[in-house]
Amino acid sequence: MLEDTAQTLPIAKQNPLAVGGAAASAAASSLAVSTVIFALRPDEESHLKTLWLPLVRRTRDPHRDLWALPGGWLPAGEELAAAAGRTLRETTDLSPRYLEQLYTFGDIDRSPGLRVVSVVYWALVRSEVAERASVGDNVRWFAADQLPPLAFDHNRIVEYALWRLRTKVEYARIAHAFLGDTFTLAQLREVHEAVLQKALDPANFRRSIEASGNLISTDQHVAGARHRPARLYRYDDRANDHDPPGPAL
Amino acid sequence: MLEDTAQTLPIAKQNPLAVGGAAASAAASSLAVSTVIFALRPDEESHLKTLWLPLVRRTRDPHRDLWALPGGWLPAGEELAAAAGRTLRETTDLSPRYLEQLYTFGDIDRSPGLRVVSVVYWALVRSEVAERASVGDNVRWFAADQLPPLAFDHNRIVEYALWRLRTKVEYARIAHAFLGDTFTLAQLREVHEAVLQKALDPANFRRSIEASGNLISTDQHVAGARHRPARLYRYDDRANDHDPPGPAL
């Protein structure tokens, strides 16, 4: 049901109605909402976790048969973020654990023919759930850094979303969005390492996370491994430092 | 010529054309571009420089006679940033020294009646030039932190733009946009102090700026004051650290 929503149908066309003043040359553009959805999945060979994202195959021109970001035209009665969340659910059967507006792309020539302005969101979903997520013929998960040529300017959009995710993980506490409600510090560190693509010192990672005061330690521990059981932590929802007094999330 | 462009004319209305699939409920929204324009002007009494921005008086409903951000409907053939720069010039007769996309505001109820999605940019213009900038009956400069109630959600937008400017000045080299081609470190520090609203140590400011390697020192000095002449610096255009590999500027 969703492949038709991926930037295929020009709904609003240029309005030739002449109105007075400087707005005479104004005309409507088609407004779309797309979402870059990130999940963490273990690589087939290396078993290291890497970033993956779902794409939808286009079934119409332009760019028929190319892969594209999930999205669609903005319905008149739907909020921007709600539209992003809806296409996310339609594509993956998942709910976003984190959702933020990324950027609005509106270059005149980014879509052949009709001028399309796309408000793009980026989202994080839980890794484990993403593994068994629905994947039809027209939806497939790709490794984020090994993408084929995508439709429109979507390669550039994913590049920017990746940059945003990687820079934001370093100062904002969003990595837990890839995990369950409780998690060990090793799991959280694994997420950071996968996103940043570099190893982190367990000792220093523990201290910096604890110092940021965003985690609540539970009394539960994870046994079963052949080493000392790790304590389970929970994310502290209160207090949103770093983030603006307006938008973002 | 510009007062009519400030979010008054609904060009594209909902398109009732029924099309198949999930896009059936899709409809066009009116797409506008607005700009938050910052300049640095000396306060009347305190003589300290503070942030000011130009607003336009609305001459139509909704929100007739309220002050609003400069902007207008996006013309079909104009790039987003170009539209922002154009409205800036139309409003102030100035050219933007810095221009960046801020956020896209699209709440359903942000404009009475028609659904309006606004792609908002923020810009910096030169202080001295802004002082003698054209100001008509329908354009007036306001102190950024003493705004009257504005039309639509524009108070919230300015709040966010202020937050963005203040956080970005701390790590990105944009303060020179308020100054001429050459400037002394004291002038640059004055800009930082005005934006951040706190005093900075001249010695440490000098070092941190020099360490960032964004300034080229000229051989010129500014004489005339009754102290040692200050060296003039020029901004180094090369190398854009901190900023994304895609958008932003």
Next chain:
DNA sequence: TCAAAAGTGTTTGTCCTACACCCATGT
């Protein structure tokens, strides 16, 4: 008892802050 990861302690270096101090000019 040993491997392995959890978790703690300590050293080292770097960066930022505060502030003492010298430099060069106009009055």
Next chain:
DNA sequence: ACATGGGTGTAGGACAAACACTTTTGA
């Protein structure tokens, strides 16, 4: 001369990287 801001030096604290070390489990 001396006041004023330009410009340099430097000690102290905060913080992060690197790494040695102890703890607790399963095999």
